[in-house]
Amino acid sequence: MNLEDVFTPALLVDYQRLEDNIRKMAKKAEKNSVSLRPHIKTHKCIEIGEMQLRAGAQGITVSTVEEARVFAEHGFQDITLAAPLCHDKINAILALSEDTTLRVLIDHPKTLEILEKSCRNAETEIQVLLKVDCGYHRAGVDPKSEEAIRLARSIANAKHLHFNGILTHAGHAYGTETVSQIEEIAQQEQKVMVDFASKLERYSKDLCCEVVSIGSTPTCTVSPEFIEGITEIRPGNYVFYDYTQVALGVCEINQVSLSILSSVTSVYDDHLVLDTGATALSKDLGASHLTERVSFGEVFGDYSKGTLNTDLRIASLSQEHGKVTGKPAIVSNFEPGDRMRILPNHSCLTANLGNRLSVVEDDTVKDIWKIWRGRLEPKPISD
Amino acid sequence: MNLEDVFTPALLVDYQRLEDNIRKMAKKAEKNSVSLRPHIKTHKCIEIGEMQLRAGAQGITVSTVEEARVFAEHGFQDITLAAPLCHDKINAILALSEDTTLRVLIDHPKTLEILEKSCRNAETEIQVLLKVDCGYHRAGVDPKSEEAIRLARSIANAKHLHFNGILTHAGHAYGTETVSQIEEIAQQEQKVMVDFASKLERYSKDLCCEVVSIGSTPTCTVSPEFIEGITEIRPGNYVFYDYTQVALGVCEINQVSLSILSSVTSVYDDHLVLDTGATALSKDLGASHLTERVSFGEVFGDYSKGTLNTDLRIASLSQEHGKVTGKPAIVSNFEPGDRMRILPNHSCLTANLGNRLSVVEDDTVKDIWKIWRGRLEPKPISD
Numbered sequence: 001m002n003l004e005d006v007f008t009p010a011l012l013v014d015y016q017r018l019e020d021n022i023r024k025m026a027k028k029a030e031k032n033s034v035s036l037r038p039h040i041k042t043h044k045c046i047e048i049g050e051m052q053l054r055a056g057a058q059g060i061t062v063s064t065v066e067e068a069r070v071f072a073e074h075g076f077q078d079i080t081l082a083a084p085l086c087h088d089k090i091n092a093i094l095a096l097s098e099d100t101t102l103r104v105l106i107d108h109p110k111t112l113e114i115l116e117k118s119c120r121n122a123e124t125e126i127q128v129l130l131k132v133d134c135g136y137h138r139a140g141v142d143p144k145s146e147e148a149i150r151l152a153r154s155i156a157n158a159k160h161l162h163f164n165g166i167l168t169h170a171g172h173a174y175g176t177e178t179v180s181q182i183e184e185i186a187q188q189e190q191k192v193m194v195d196f197a198s199k200l201e202r203y204s205k206d207l208c209c210e211v212v213s214i215g216s217t218p219t220c221t222v223s224p225e226f227i228e229g230i231t232e233i234r235p236g237n238y239v240f241y242d243y244t245q246v247a248l249g250v251c252e253i254n255q256v257s258l259s260i261l262s263s264v265t266s267v268y269d270d271h272l273v274l275d276t277g278a279t280a281l282s283k284d285l286g287a288s289h290l291t292e293r294v295s296f297g298e299v300f301g302d303y304s305k306g307t308l309n310t311d312l313r314i315a316s317l318s319q320e321h322g323k324v325t326g327k328p329a330i331v332s333n334f335e336p337g338d339r340m341r342i343l344p345n346h347s348c349l350t351a352n353l354g355n356r357l358s359v360v361e362d363d364t365v366k367d368i369w370k371i372w373r374g375r376l377e378p379k380p381i382s383d
Numbered sequence: 384m385n386l387e388d389v390f391t392p393a394l395l396v397d398y399q400r401l402e403d404n405i406r407k408m409a410k411k412a413e414k415n416s417v418s419l420r421p422h423i424k425t426h427k428c429i430e431i432g433e434m435q436l437r438a439g440a441q442g443i444t445v446s447t448v449e450e451a452r453v454f455a456e457h458g459f460q461d462i463t464l465a466a467p468l469c470h471d472k473i474n475a476i477l478a479l480s481e482d483t484t485l486r487v488l489i490d491h492p493k494t495l496e497i498l499e500k501s502c503r504n505a506e507t508e509i510q511v512l513l514k515v516d517c518g519y520h521r522a523g524v525d526p527k528s529e530e531a532i533r534l535a536r537s538i539a540n541a542k543h544l545h546f547n548g549i550l551t552h553a554g555h556a557y558g559t560e561t562v563s564q565i566e567e568i569a570q571q572e573q574k575v576m577v578d579f580a581s582k583l584e585r586y587s588k589d590l591c592c593e594v595v596s597i598g599s600t601p602t603c604t605v606s607p608e609f610i611e612g613i614t615e616i617r618p619g620n621y622v623f624y625d626y627t628q629v630a631l632g633v634c635e636i637n638q639v640s641l642s643i644l645s646s647v648t649s650v651y652d653d654h655l656v657l658d659t660g661a662t663a664l665s666k667d668l669g670a671s672h673l674t675e676r677v678s679f680g681e682v683f684g685d686y687s688k689g690t691l692n693t694d695l696r697i698a699s700l701s702q703e704h705g706k707v708t709g710k711p712a713i714v715s716n717f718e719p720g721d722r723m724r725i726l727p728n729h730s731c732l733t734a735n736l737g738n739r740l741s742v743v744e745d746d747t748v749k750d751i752w753k754i755w756r757g758r759l760e761p762k763p764i765s766d
Contacts, residue, residue, distance in 0.1 A: 006761060108650060263471060265494075377739040381384065
């Protein structure tokens with residue numbers, strides 16, 4: 001199939017760039033002797049997960065029980081659920097863990113208590129990682145606190161839980177202004193974790209960390225190496241990258257593998273209307289701390305050369321419309337039916353809005369892959 | 384099923400409020416002798432569409448070909464596709480229109496030319512509405528321009544197109560600061576359309592408008608009546624309403640029928656973490672022009688009383704996490720496993736992120752309805 005025959009708005013993934021991104025990160029992990037456990041929330045796509053495993057990933061990271069369920073069903077046997085455990089889904093997780101190695105996070109004594117009780121009732125055991133805050137301040141115990149040690153001990157002492165190690169996410173890397181700031185955060189992320197692992201080990205041999213896991217695409221991409229003691233990295237976004245990563249200095253435009261094919265539906269004096277709105281791009285503003293320019297993605301000038309048409313700005317999104325502003329002399333070059341490719345601000349949220357990825361090489365669609373978006377939801381009640 | 388048994392994050396629709404919203408708008412349309420053609424992009428739910436028809440709606444409005452296809456397949460026979468026509472989907476539209484009354488919009492001569500040609504090739508005809516800009520400046524011809532008359536004439540003269548009338552959307556009502564400003568826009572919307580319809584009719588009897596269609600939830604809700612000459616209203620959001628409508632003064636909190644059930648997964652000194660992120664709420668900031676307070680939705684204090692807990696703020700959303708900030712004395716009242724209900728900023732985008740609506744009365748789930756989100760996408764290519 002040719003790209004011309006794809007209905008817009010369409011999610012396109014550039015196969016060559018995707019493969020390059022997957023290969024480079026796997027190579028970096030191998031060179032540094034750390035395990036790679038990519039976060040599949042970015043793509044939710046079995047075929048991409050399989051490419052990651054073939055390139056050397058040891059397992060995968062997921063953010064929801066539904067992602068774990070779908071990937072386990074497709075043969076993925078080694079999964080870390082890297083979001084604070086939600087009580088109502090514990091039984092579903094324990095059921096899944098019967099046939100799959102599933103690691104879960106704990107960051108609160110109440111959750112530990114419920115998990116231990118649920119395991120006891122289900123007569124099963126589960127691997128647990130302690131979630132650590134390395135500076136992002138979203139979730140995770142403060143590694144300097146006594147509470148952190150107490151919680152690690154409680155996990156190790158719980159009869160049905162296995163203390164497997166520690167895990168963090170340096171999400172604050174997305175708030176930086178320069179690459180050297182990302183490098184600093186990357187060093188902080190690693191040092192905090194290695195120091196805390198040593199502290200736990202000194203405290204008790206039961207608290208020896210088999211897993212010391214870090215991960216964010218900015219920090220994993222800019223770090224040339226990882227210090228001794230880090231055992232695992234969990235980047236997710238790197239398979240696609242996006243305009244946020246470009247703006248942060250993490251990657252070049254022509255490394256971004258995800259784009260949105262869009263149609264012009266109207267042309268006015270000072271703006272175009274696209275058939276591509278908030279349900280196709282998401283309302284993510286990207287690295288808005290770096291610029292006054294509000295644009296819900298960037299329009300490519302020449303896709304293969306990696307240039308943007310910055311004379312156009314995706315100024316606002318309605319549900320199914322995108323309004324692209326520009327000077328009359330620029331806008332008048334377009335007419336309804338023209339197509340453009342858009343570099344998304346945030347690939348993870350954009351990919352979550354489609355059901356299909358069109359896999360392209362140059363102008364040819366070589367495959368169509370399913371995006372397994374969804375969550376645990378009730379089935380219709382019969383009448 | 385009890386509400387306690389629903390996995391979070393879950394989309395809840397309050398049946399009583401939904402029914403009230405549907406009934407009130409239908410009654411207003413009936414009282415004013417205008418047709419009601421609700422925009423189903425808000426809910427994409429067959430059962431809600433059927434409630435709207437039973438309450439008196441004459442047909443429905445859709446924003447995508449996929450919405451038209453799904454609703455036509457479920458027996459909806461009278462559909463207006465109220466988005467600028469996208470060339471690559473014209474053949475799909477013409478195929479659909481064989482068994483369904485389908486009206487499309489034109490706002491550009493190039494699109495008219497392509498549509499006429501496609502109809503000729505397919506040996507079919509289609510009803511066309513001219514899209515008019517009543518002040519929103521997103522899409523639509525300027526009713527004061529000669530171009531507007533020319534385009535109406537071209538539609539009427541095209542052999543395979545039937546000029547059916549004119550249509551507008553007062554989206555600028557969402558940028559207002561007071562209800563009286565919405566009322567002004569509502570009057571403007573109606574006057575612009577009635578004046579333009581008269582002008583067309585004076586110009587030629589071929590340009591007589593069978594349909595003079597307006598519609599936005601703010602303008603349709605605040606207008607007690609519609610002036611002579613308006614034949615149709617197309618509100619969409621009113622079935623659910625949302626916090627944007629509350630902030631604009633369009634409705635009260637306890638008229639909003641859509642909420643999100645969410646679980647607390649972590650508790651820290653100054654914030655909570657929810658299992659409800661950007662993939663559940665959307666990153667829509669709501670009526671952000673009215674306040675300095677950035678919150679991706681509001682937490683209910685007491686749902687049945689319609690009070691909000693404004694001590695809590697949904698300060699940021701990651702993909703699957705919501706970070707809710709508050710003073711330590713407030714936050715410490717919660718523990719992991721607690722649940723809360725969230726009033727979404729923008730119901731349409733929030734509903735588009737789920738596959739199921741749990742239909743609730745008090746704490747009982749009385750039904751589960753499917754949300755038909757999706758778009759025309761390619762099927763997997765066989766190997």
